[in-house]
Amino acid sequence: MNAPSPDTLRRGWCPSTLKPMETGDGWLVRLHPPGARLTPAQLQRIAALAARHGNGLIEISARGNMQLRGVTAGSHPALVATLLAERLVDEHEGDGPQRLTLVSPLACLPRHCEERSDEAIQGASSASGLDCFASLAMTRSSVQPSSSPAGSSDLIDALALAAAIEARGREVAGLPAKFAVVVDGGGESSLEAFAGDMRIVATAPGRVVMALADRLWFGPLAESEAGAVVAQLLARFAAKRAQTPDAIRRMGDLAVDELAALTDLPATEAPAARPASRRAGLFALGESHAALVGLPFGRAEAATLDRLAQASEMLGCPEIRLSPWRGLAFRGLSEANAIALLDGAAAEGLITRDDDPRLSVQACAGAPACSRAEAPAMADAARLAQVLAPDLAAGLSLHVSGCVKSCARPAASDLTLVGESGRYRIVIGGAARDSAVATLDLSALLTRLQPGQDLHARLSAAGRLSGQTK
Ligand code: SF4
Numbered sequence: 001m002n003a004p005s006p007d008t009l010r011r012g013w014c015p016s017t018l019k020p021m022e023t024g025d026g027w028l029v030r031l032h033p034p035g036a037r038l039t040p041a042q043l044q045r046i047a048a049l050a051a052r053h054g055n056g057l058i059e060i061s062a063r064g065n066m067q068l069r070g071v072t073a074g075s076h077p078a079l080v081a082t083l084l085a086e087r088l089v090d091e092h093e094g095d096g097p098q099r100l101t102l103v104s105p106l107a108c109l110p111r112h113c114e115e116r117s118d119e120a121i122q123g124a125s126s127a128s129g130l131d132c133f134a135s136l137a138m139t140r141s142s143v144q145p146s147s148s149p150a151g152s153s154d155l156i157d158a159l160a161l162a163a164a165i166e167a168r169g170r171e172v173a174g175l176p177a178k179f180a181v182v183v184d185g186g187g188e189s190s191l192e193a194f195a196g197d198m199r200i201v202a203t204a205p206g207r208v209v210m211a212l213a214d215r216l217w218f219g220p221l222a223e224s225e226a227g228a229v230v231a232q233l234l235a236r237f238a239a240k241r242a243q244t245p246d247a248i249r250r251m252g253d254l255a256v257d258e259l260a261a262l263t264d265l266p267a268t269e270a271p272a273a274r275p276a277s278r279r280a281g282l283f284a285l286g287e288s289h290a291a292l293v294g295l296p297f298g299r300a301e302a303a304t305l306d307r308l309a310q311a312s313e314m315l316g317c318p319e320i321r322l323s324p325w326r327g328l329a330f331r332g333l334s335e336a337n338a339i340a341l342l343d344g345a346a347a348e349g350l351i352t353r354d355d356d357p358r359l360s361v362q363a364c365a366g367a368p369a370c371s372r373a374e375a376p377a378m379a380d381a382a383r384l385a386q387v388l389a390p391d392l393a394a395g396l397s398l399h400v401s402g403c404v405k406s407c408a409r410p411a412a413s414d415l416t417l418v419g420e421s422g423r424y425r426i427v428i429g430g431a432a433r434d435s436a437v438a439t440l441d442l443s444a445l446l447t448r449l450q451p452g453q454d455l456h457a458r459l460s461a462a463g464r465l466s467g468q469t470k
Contacts, residue, residue, distance in 0.1 A: 014177040015067075016098045017080060017089045024370030025055055026070040029079065032098045034090040035163065036064055036105075038320045040313035042088055043328075047306035049088075053079035056302045057369075060295055062194075063180065064324040065099060069369070092170060095177055100169040101162040102182045102196060104189040104277070105321035105329035106292065107154055108285045154185030155202035156223040164227035172231070174238035176249055181230060189283075190274040194324055197251035198233065200226055203271050210263075211270065213252040218265040229265070236262045278354040279325035282338050289338040291330040294351030297363045297378055298326035304348050311344050325359070327351065357385045357392035362409040366402030366419065373402030375419025380442050384417075387446055391465050399432075400424075406432035414464040417445070426455065429462050 014030070015021035021028045031046070038046070046066070050058050055070025071079060083089045091098065162183040169175065184191040186202030199211040208226050209219035212233070221229060240258070241248040248254065260267070283290040293308070305328075312320065312330045315337035321329040327350075330341055342352040351358055361384065364370065366377025381400040385392060392398060399406075399413040406418070412431045417424040424445060425436035437458060440448065448455040459465050 014098070017083055017091045020071060020076060023069065023365070024368075024372060025057075025365065026072055027076060029054070029068045029071045029076070030061070030098070031066040031068065031083065031089050032091065033066065033088060033322070035159075036099065036103070036322045038088075038322075040309045040317055040320060042086075043309035043320055044306050044313075045086065046088060047302040047309065049079055049082060050302040054302075057299060058295075058302050058305055059299045060322055060326045060328065061298065062324055062326060063099065063102060064105070064322040066322060069365075094173065096173070096175040097169070097177055097179050099166075100175075100179065100181055101165050102180055102191060102194055102324055103158050103162040104185065104191055105323040105331075106189040106277075106283050106285065106290055107158040107162075107183075107185045107187075108331075153187035154189070155187065155205050156185055156208060158183045158185035158202070161200070161223065161226055165230050168227060168231035169234055172234040172238050174242055174245075175234060176241075179250065186271075188275075189277045191277075191324075192274060193276060197237075198230065200230070201271050209268055209271060210265075212259040212262065213250075213254065215252075215256060216259040217268050217270045218263055219268050221265065229263075233262055277325075279323075279359050280327065280351045280354050280356065282335070282342060283329075284335075285331060288332045289335045291333060291338040291341040291345070291352075292323060292325070292327060293330065293342065293345045294323070294325055294327035294356065294359055296349065296351060296358045297361065297381055299365075299378070300350065304350070308341075308345055308348065308350070312341055315341055317341070355393045357389040358382070360392040360396065361385050361398045361400065362413065363400040364402050364406075364408040366400070370402055372405060373419055374421055375402055375417075375424060377402035377408075377417075377419055380417075380424075383442065383446070387449065391459075394465075396459075396464060401432050404432050414462075415459065428455075428458055429464065 015028055016030050016032070033042070047058065050056055050068045053071055053075035054068040057069040059067040059069065061067060084091065165181055165183065180196040182191050182194055182196035182199040184199065184201045195214070197213060199214060200208050202208050202223070203220060206223045207220045208223055209217055210229070211217045237251060240254070280292050280294045283292060315333060317330045318332040321331060323329050330338070333341065346352045361381050363378045363381035365373070366375055366379070367373035377400045384398060384400060388396060388398060396415065397413040399409045399416045401408060401417065402419045404418055410431065412429065414429060416427040416430060416432055418427065418432045420439060423439050423441045426438045426440060426445065427434045427436050447453060450456060
């Protein structure tokens with residue numbers, strides 16, 4: 001199979017397992033595991049495949065999809081054959097979305113929560129090179145307490161609703177590949193930070209409201225009706241789009257009156273804003289616990305994830321869900337074993353705390369991984385995350401892009417750095433193509449971001465540093 005030429009790619013095209021994307025380090029193969037969940041054994045298998053058929057790097061995207069990098073024309077057929085034969089991916093035909101819904105990896109109703117797997121609590125073995133997970137158990141050094149049972153506070157069964165929408169959505173032809181339906185259970189694991197063409201938010205037990213393009217809200221309606229209503233809206237949107245496909249790529253391309261014409265339901269107010277969800281750490285899910293682990297800048301070595309998967313298996317984890325916070329949620333654990341897993345993950349350099357500054361940094365692969373890169377974006381992002389840690393923890397958003405294409409984040413950030421001939425164009429409060437205030441190499445940039453220097457003063461004046469109102 002030949003990868004699509006970058007020159008012929010249409011806007012809105014998405015890579016998948018069968019349609020890899022050319023990148024600077026080979027083909028990127030995006031995986032959509034069935035239900036966005038894996039067992040520990042399946043994660044170990046994918047890690048082995050990533051090492052065998054790719055360059056051993058695995059990413060989790062901001063849509064909660066898994067990506068293998070460095071696949072070649074020679075290795076791709078065998079990789080696909082194995083993924084399909086072992087049902088590690090849920091690939092389907094057509095140009096529509098391979099994954100339509102976005103649901104929290106912590107979504108869960110108390111009655112649907114996994115039973116506590118006490119019988120599996122055997123402590124981690126010191127064999128198999130996993131000593132760190134055993135020795136770190138109960139030290140809690142890397143673990144923020146679970147203040148309340150996030151996820152278990154959901155008002156609907158968001159996982160079941162998302163599965164129903166996935167099934168119905170596959171019957172609708174003509175949806176754009178990037179089309180997204182956010183399914184928010186209304187609990188503490190809020191998905192407000194994620195954009196979607198459609199959004200479903202539970203506002204009371206068994207009741208939801210919906211939004212089109214986050215501009216037009218309607219409802220409320222019963223949870224049991226939501227799947228059918230979404231299917232109808234998808235079909236109407238696809239029919240509308242078929243009239244002018246080049247002009248209508250996403251729901252947001254429609255005017256408000258056009259959005260209103262898609263539904264017969266009464267308009268309503270947007271639900272009240274909820275606090276942002278924690279993006280990593282320990283979570284109580286009813287009777288069990290989850291360890292939510294972030295991958296720095298969404299990327300990890302296959303060997304690291306293999307060790308993590310092995311450890312989770314020994315600790316009794318029955319299910320891993322892919323996280324749009326660019327990580328993995330290990331569910332169904334006892335509290336002690338979730339803590340042990342988090343401490344082991346922290347020892348591997350992964351993200352286990354919500355205040356980790358790396359969570360506030362978006363960075364693409366950059367050089368040398370990407371052939372278009374003009375700067376080593378990911379390596380420099382790690383350095384910048386250290387230097388700017390207090391400001392990042394306080395809410396500063398930083399985007400480091402290897403070139404102007406801005407793969408990691410098309411939208412604006414408080415501070416956007418764009419690789420250009422080995423240096424960075426510096427944009428404050430804008431996106432990659434906006435006007436730069438300076439162009440500097442990393443060393444000069446780090447100096448001028450210090451208190452008392454001009455870039456620090458500019459960020460401060462723009463209200464984008466710690467504790468300032470934006
Ligand atoms: S933004 Fe540029 S350097 Fe970064 S991954 Fe995309 S094309 Fe490569």
